[in-house]
Amino acid sequence: MRGPPHRGPSDRVLRFALKPIVFIALTIPLAYWGLQVYYSGQGLPNALGADAADRLVEALGSWTLRFLLLALALSTVARRLRLPWIVRFRRMVGVFAMTYALTHFGVYLVFLAGGVEAAIEDIAKRPYITVSFPALLMLIPLGVTSTRGWQRRLGRNWRRLHTLIYPAAILAIVHFIWLSRSDFTEPVIYASILAALLLERLLRRISP
Numbered sequence: 001m002r003g004p005p006h007r008g009p010s011d012r013v014l015r016f017a018l019k020p021i022v023f024i025a026l027t028i029p030l031a032y033w034g035l036q037v038y039y040s041g042q043g044l045p046n047a048l049g050a051d052a053a054d055r056l057v058e059a060l061g062s063w064t065l066r067f068l069l070l071a072l073a074l075s076t077v078a079r080r081l082r083l084p085w086i087v088r089f090r091r092m093v094g095v096f097a098m099t100y101a102l103t104h105f106g107v108y109l110v111f112l113a114g115g116v117e118a119a120i121e122d123i124a125k126r127p128y129i130t131v132s133f134p135a136l137l138m139l140i141p142l143g144v145t146s147t148r149g150w151q152r153r154l155g156r157n158w159r160r161l162h163t164l165i166y167p168a169a170i171l172a173i174v175h176f177i178w179l180s181r182s183d184f185t186e187p188v189i190y191a192s193i194l195a196a197l198l199l200e201r202l203l204r205r206i207s208p
């Protein structure tokens with residue numbers, strides 16, 4: 001039998017200690033890759049290598065997907081391990097996923113596609129990019145409406161709107177599998193994590 005939920009840290013500890021720590025942790029990949037771009041610009045050794053733009057787009061794409069899965073996993077972990085306070089980080093993780101997605105797209109747009117026209121052509125013609133675009137578009141309203149104010153204004157529709165995270169995550173995985181050429185290890189790991197998270201939700205619906 002499950003015990004009562006853990007009380008967890010106080011509101012003050014959450015707001016003034018844990019949330020800032022999580023915020024900093026979520027900015028680390030962006031700061032790291034930003035620093036690599038700076039080193040590269042200065043002619044210093046860096047992790048970008050010869051195809052700098054490719055490497056940067058890949059890194060930002062991977063982090064977007066990791067944060068998307070983390071946002072979904074937080075609710076599962078909160079429920080299964082009876083740690084409801086963990087859910088308090090979900091909004092922040094989700095907003096970071098959107099920010100990384102926009103940065104991933106921005107770097108692609110400027111450095112890989114080289115402009116809006118070429119990007120539109122890619123979105124229309126290259127299937128792995130075609131599937132990724134709606135995923136990005138879905139994350140934007142989720143990020144924008146993530147505040148308490150929007151939650152109140154939208155009422156029950158807020159929950160409905162936020163189920164967009166599921167198709168967004170599925171499309172992101174399809175995007176990753178589709179663009180992978182030889183090594184499928186990473187996309188398969190992410191796909192398995194998403195499948196497990198979706199299965200847990202399905203089972204809970206069938207027998208709450």
Ligand code: HEM
Nearest residue numbers: 054057058061062064065101105108132133135136172176
């Ligand atoms: C929710 C939105 C998105 C997610 C989660 C995502 C995720 C990813 C991931 C995981 C990768 C592969 C990283 C690796 O190889 O290790 C990737 C690569 C890529 N993504 Fe996205 N992506 C998203 C949206 C987009 C959009 C909207 C575009 C462009 C319209 C795009 C363009 C690309 C390109 C061109 C690559 C390949 C870079 C290369 O290897 O040359 N992505 N993305």
